[in-house]
Amino acid sequence: MRSKRCENKKLERATCVGFDAARSSVRRLLRLAALAGSLLLCLIPHLIWRLFRRTSPWPPRFLALAARSVGAKVRIEGQPHHGDLFILANHVSWIDILALGGATGAAFVSHDGVARWPVIGWLAAQNNTLFVSRERRGALSGQLDALRGALLGHQPVALFPEGTTSDGTSLLPFKPSLLAVLLPPPRTVMIQPVHIDYGAETAVIAWHGDEPAGANAKRILGRKGPLPVTIRFLEPFDPATCADRKAIAALAQDRIGRSIVAHQHPSSPTIRPV
Secondary structure (H helix, E strand, O other), X not given: XXXXXXXXXXXXXXXXXXXXXXXXHHHHHHHHHHHHHHHHHHHHHHHHHHHOOXXXXXXXXHHHHHHHHOOEEEEEEOOOOOOOEEEEEOOOOOHHHHHHHHHHOOEEEEEHHHHHXXXXXXXXXXXXXXXXXXXXXXXXXXXHHHHHHHHOOOOOXXXXXXXXXXXXXXXXXXXXXXXXXXXXXXXXXXXXXXXXXXXXXXXXXXXXXXOOHHHHHHHHHOOOOOEEEEEEEOOOEOXXXXXXXXXXXXXXXXXXXXXXXXOOOOOOOOOOOO
């Protein structure tokens, strides 16, 4: 009798796992369909804008729609700076780009490997992404020139100075090399630190360690329920008040770190501001 009950429980568990997997697959397909629909909705008008050599407003609109498509519900806290802006933000997930880009219309600084990704690389280029090399020695001077050129436009520029994603409960050391472009900037520009916060879902959403990109996307797209994302615009500052690029990085890291501590979910480990 006991053996039969155990077999029944195993069968029930297996059935539940099968249903969960099926529901996850359905959610994944629906979100992929929503992403494809968002792309189709924005692509044709974007190409028409480009055909007439006009600045296209459609890439940030696509990013905002894409964020919704993957289940993100973006909430803004604080006041984005009105004027030429250089954003420094913490980096938790690829969803950061959708949420922050959709909210600010920013062009991103990204490693050049993304440019070679099928479809993703082309889409990133449509939003004026600046691709930089992490490996080529002697490339920094050319990268700074390209970044200066980007800052001459009025589109906000966003950089994840950690250089990669973290677990979302702390900050990796900020890499200050590209911040040399701000001393002096090619035009008057303010730096605004931004804290991207997934709240209680941070540990689930964070893409770090050795998880492959495909596995992470599959897991995130198949997750249950909406994903609250808070974008906190912290106090901006003038880079001219900083002695050097390291001082810029330290000030931005301190403000983002303090915001992480102040809004940390009770179940998350405690960290200290830098």
